Amino acid sequence: MNKFNLDSIIRRNVKAMKAYSSARDEYQEINADYIFLDANENPFNNGLNRYPDPLQHNVKSILSEIKNFSAIQILLGNGSDEVLDLIFRAFCEPNLDNVIAISPSYGMYEVLANLNAIEYRKSLLNQTDFQPNLEDVFSKIDEKTKMIFLCSPNNPTGQIIKKDAILKIVNRFTGLVIIDEAYIDFATESSWIEEINNYPNVIVTQTLSKAVGLAGIRLGILYASQNIVAVLNKIKPPYNINQLTQLKAIEVLSDYDNVVAATNRIIQQKEVLEQALTEIYFVKKIYPSDANFILIKVDDANKRYKQLVEKGIVIRNRNNDDLCENCLRITVGTEQENQKLIQTLKTLQF
DSSP, rough: OOOHHHHHHHHHHHHHHOOOHHHHHHOOOOTTTTOSSSSSOOSSOOOOOOOOOOOOHHHHHHHHHTTOOOOEEEEEEHHHHHHHHHHHHHOTTTTTTTEEEEEOOOOOOHHHHHHOOOEEEEEEETTTTTTOOOOHHHTTTOEEEEEEEEESTTTTTTTOHHHHHHHHHHHHOOOOOEEEEETTGGGSSSOGGGGGGGTTTTTEEESSSSSTTOOOOEEEEOOOOOOHHHHHHSSOEEEOOOOHHHHHHHHHTTTHHHHHHHHHHHHHHHHHHHHHHHHTTTTEEOOOOSEEEEEHHHHOOHHHHHHHHHHHOEEEEEETTTTTTTTTEOOOHHHHHHHHHHHHHHHHOO
């Protein structure tokens, strides 16, 4: 039985603070029968003159239905980056605590650790299969380790982390395990959201930027226990999700069948692209992908990257990432974009 104790890892100043109470915390519904003179808003209605719902009840209600998960266990942020930053601020003591993350992985974990003055400890993945080296992960844990970050499917490797590996970490580690599922909609395995109520130290983050196609509105999602969400709601900015973002999220999420159909088209195109890449002479390895991108090893990543840019095609050069020497990351585009990429790759010279 995991001995996780949430109360013991909350920062003392966060425990002691009183959350800011906004005008819309008391009156969230803009009722036509009410006269609102409480928030120093402009009284002339233009659709956006009132402050937005600080807890985004309507967005969470739709997400709750889609994910079959309690709305009171959901927190929304201005992109996943704000959600992750709130976790650091709530649970990590600056210049004292540390966190562990697999590497290579999403670069913002380290940026946010540095921003919050938290020691960042990297644990290299196994090079053979890009899975966590559990012995190495556990060797880096000490009494000041507050969190472990696991991106699954992982960026830039593209592979989902096997459930048994995550279970070993979740069961043994007494701090928080953050599972970043930005790309989970493209994977065949189920989300860890289904396990949250069995493991109180698990936090799952997702986003509307990938499969849902709303990168431009910056909406990140956190799923966790009600107690963890309560702590984070205490410290989040009162109106962190603006009204336009909420309205657009509601519009798109209300037609979720369309999101699923678009996701399936991306997955189909990924298979086409993977097959085509096997015929490119300078592609040395195509790594398995559970995401909407493909990581490949080539003869010379810097050279091939520059050649593609000269042809008007921008991919991501991961040559400087841990374990990714001469690797390029290709996002799956539309059928037309993918065909243009394939034809261009075939023309590249030695």
